[in-house]
Amino acid sequence: MEPRPLSFLIQTKLYPLSIIMRNLPIEIINVVVENVSSMTDLLQLRCLNQAYRDLVTPIAFTKLHIKNSIQSAQNFQQIIAATHLATHVREVVYDSRDDECFQFPQENIEVEDMLEVAELEEALTEAFCAIDALPRLECVTASFWPSFISQSGKEIRESPFWFTNRQLTVTHAIYHAMKTSRMTSLSLNNVVMMPPSRYDFVSSLTNSPLSHLSLSVVPNADISAWSGSKDINGSLGALLPLSNTTLKSLALRSPQGPYHSLETKLSSFHYPSLESLVLENTIFDQTPSPDGVEEFVIRQKSGLRHLELRSCASYVASPSFDARLWSSIWQRWATELTSLRELVVDGDSGYVVLNADWGYVTYKPISTIAAESDSSSLEMFRDAIASACTVVA
Known part of the structure; x- marks a missing residue:
């Protein structure tokens, strides 16, 4: 039998692990926390008591993953606004999709989806413009994919216009925040290089804080x-x-x-x-x-x-x-x-x-x-x- 995940053991009524773990010495609690890699399990541990909360919070909020959805962007804004959480954030990763091959799909966007596209752009803009409020932020990685998850859970495949517009919106917001942010590393993946006039915000940043820059650009033929x-x-x-x-x-x-x-x-x-x-x-x-x-x-x-x-x-x-x-x-x-x-x-x-x-x-x-x-x-x-x-x- 495969071992059960920690979140299952904590929640099940047949296993009193949560009671045992609440009463462990702080040294043992620290060892447990350091060896948990699942974010779901970490957040479950964080809810046990104040000792776990204090130990888990710096680990769980060091690296934030933002999905390409309105809800995820709004959650990100809430974390930025919460000083006790924002102080731990060192890295922000936007729309990372492991093992997924980039390709341009046939769009399936409908009229009723248009308002949600606009709302997504607004939520992402507000979130990334505010990253300068993360006092220890060091690294931002933004990956662009021509689709997003709607609030109903549907995958919306975008048109070239919406995809490139969202890409410019997010990139512009990051550069806006960079003027006062401590960020030193930026990675932009699946970039479509628009005409130079669209990137005036890059040249306006006369004192770039970046020590590392990575660009992955979509080929012209595609x-x-x-x-x-x-x-x-x-x-x-x-x-x-x-x-x-x-x-x-x-x-x-x-x-x-x-x-x-x-x-x-x-x-x-x-x-x-x-x-x-x-x-x-x-x-x-x-x-x-x-x-x-x-x-x-x-x-x-x-x-x-x-x-x-x-x-x-x-x-x-x-x-x-x-x-x-x-x-x-x-x-x-x-x-x-x-x-x-x-x-x-x-x-x-x-x-x-x-x-x-x-x-x-x-x-x-x-x-x-x-x-x-x-x-x-x-x-x-x-x-x-x-x-x-x-x-x-």
Whole structure:
């Protein structure tokens, strides 16, 4: 027989565990609380008596999970308003969905659902605008999914307009609160990059408190197929903080495919304290330019210690053109990135062309000589990093 969860044992009339646990020494109570991982069980323990309440509260309210529903957003507001609970909150997680694959569904929203969509946006806006009242808040993670749970329990699949509008609303609210919040870490997942003018609130934050920023962006091809627009995804740079000495860690990802148009527009960004940079499914320009990713990496060279490239590719303007080989990038970085201490290259560093119908597709196979040059140049880069680490040690 599988062991019963603690909440069952506390509630059942056939097992007097709740009576026993109320009378345990405080040292034993503390051990029990520290070894309970289920939030349901923790909240049950919290109701036993004042001793349990005092021990459980800091644990149960350290990390808050906000579902994409009106009720959950309102519950979050109540916690923020309760000083004795708000003081314990260090991390806020919005709409986390474990093991769920992001995809754009066919909408099923009806006329009567429209008012609830508007009410959801209002509740989320009020909640996230108020996070500056959480005195110990350190981290916010917001994941965006094109559906929400209605008050009747029905899953409402949204249209492109409502999904992108809610995304902007929540992001704007977070940045509004960031002006006076102690938050240092922000992760935004499943982002649709709208035109830069929609993100004026990012550039208005002249003193960003962030030391870590992570962006996971929905690929252009998926957006185009869902919304019927080929222009919806704007420049990635619209969500990057202004150049500053605060940012130490930056991750730019798209687990499902290349995330940006060729106009990355990164020339104005410099983070001299940046120590870690992660790039996933990133397209490098065929010709280095100040706006491109390659130059962006080099501008951060003074402090950069950790660099990850995951499934990145080099752009080729046409199938009839010669590719700019990765070997030239590796060789250049080996010369420039002298402070680097760790390099992770995961997956093939390939080559792509842009197809009008299919998006980025694989470029024709490069020659054996070119492939060997890419491989040997990468190994020489890694050897240079290893040698630098040895000298420092």
